[in-house]
Amino acid sequence: MNAFSTSKVIGIEGYRNATKGNKEPLDVTGLALRLQQTLEIAPLLQTFCDELAFSIPCDSVSYRNAHTAFKYHTGELRAHRCRYQLELENDYLGHIECSRSKPFTMKETDLIERLLSLLIYPLRNSLLYQKAVDDSYRDPLTQIGNRAAFNEALNREICSFKRHLTSFSLMVIDIDHFKKVNDTYGHIAGDGVLQSVAKEIKNTLRRSDEVFRYGGEEFVVMLSNTDLDGAKFIADRIRKNISKMTVESHSEIKVTASIGVSATDVIRDVNDTLYHADKALYQAKEEGRNRVVVRP
Numbered sequence: 614m615n616a617f618s619t620s621k622v623i624g625i626e627g628y629r630n631a632t633k634g635n636k637e638p639l640d641v642t643g644l645a646l647r648l649q650q651t652l653e654i655a656p657l658l659q660t661f662c663d664e665l666a667f668s669i670p671c672d673s674v675s676y677r678n679a680h681t682a683f684k685y686h687t688g689e690l691r692a693h694r695c696r697y698q699l700e701l702e703n704d705y706l707g708h709i710e711c712s713r714s715k716p717f718t719m720k721e722t723d724l725i726e727r728l729l730s731l732l733i734y735p736l737r738n739s740l741l742y743q744k745a746v747d748d749s750y751r752d753p754l755t756q757i758g759n760r761a762a763f764n765e766a767l768n769r770e771i772c773s774f775k776r777h778l779t780s781f782s783l784m785v786i787d788i789d790h791f792k793k794v795n796d797t798y799g800h801i802a803g804d805g806v807l808q809s810v811a812k813e814i815k816n817t818l819r820r821s822d823e824v825f826r827y828g829g830e831e832f833v834v835m836l837s838n839t840d841l842d843g844a845k846f847i848a849d850r851i852r853k854n855i856s857k858m859t860v861e862s863h864s865e866i867k868v869t870a871s872i873g874v875s876a877t878d879v880i881r882d883v884n885d886t887l888y889h890a891d892k893a894l895y896q897a898k899e900e901g902r903n904r905v906v907v908r909p
């Protein structure tokens with residue numbers, strides 16, 4: 614048997630067409646209210662899937678958003694599928710796909726479209742909310758996490774250390790004589806340097822490690838499950854890579870950075886790890902810059 618597959622773009626027009634002549638006992642108001650109870654995308658989709666399962670037998674439902682890379686999947690994928698691109702006033706809201714082992718009837722796809730039409734407004738609100746949350750944790754210049762994001766990540770690591778003694782290391786990275794870069798080449802060039810440094814640090818790290826812009830020309834790197842030796846090795850590599858990097862559109866600018874490193878220790882208070890990394894940074898500055906100083 615060949616798989617039946619349908620693909621369609623659905624927006625508010627889809628709703629108007631799908632509701633024409635539909636006799637399904639769908640509690641539109643009740644569902645609309647339930648869908649408005651959360652701004653989190655996963656619980657919203659869960660509510661939608663529960664309603665869908667109640668109205669139409671489906672083996673799987675998956676959602677993905679190509680703009681945010683968010684994915685949601687429930688159930689087991691089967692051969693017969695109907696797939697919709699969700700749009701509202703030309704805003705792309707993602708793709709949703711339902712599957713099962715027997716074909717969907719026209720009446721069923723009409724009902725799916727009706728349900729989707731109830732989903733799209735709450736979904737757009739969720740996506741806008743998620744974007745606002747993401748933006749509040751991101752530095753707009755370098756597109757890496759900001760200080761608020763770092764504070765959250767640090768709290769998570771501190772809790773994990775207290776509960777399971779999982780070690781972590783911190784690196785504080787400060788660009789040397791950055792004021793001189795701004796004074797000599799201008800603030801736009803200075804911004805370019807910050808972007809290049811953020812990119813260089815990110816490219817040097819493993820995927821599991823995170824870099825944040827702590828403020829001004831200072832960055833913090835969080836290395837989970839990494840001891841002091843491992844952190845020093847990575848810090849040396851970052852320092853070297855920054856000193857060799859080329860700043861886009863300003864190849865004449867040479868940049869170096871000083872790095873202070875510290876790690877958790879069972880004897881010392883875990884809350885002081887940042888303080889010690891910062892102290893190590895000051896020592897690196899005092900000792901002549903463009904170097905890594907480790908403070909156990």
Ligand SMILES: Nc1nc2c(ncn2[C@@H]2O[C@H](COP(=O)(O)OP(=O)(O)OP(=O)(O)O)[C@@H](O)[C@H]2O)c(=O)[nH]1
Nearest residue numbers: 787788789790791792793795800801803804829830
């Ligand atoms: N272009 C640009 N400059 C910034 C930004 N944030 C902070 N700065 C500049 O960063 C510079 C920091 O200078 P200082 O704190 O004196 O440090 P420094 O010149 O790097 O000297 P050392 O750290 O001692 O090596 C100041 O000139 C700030 O104006 C930014 O977002 N963009």
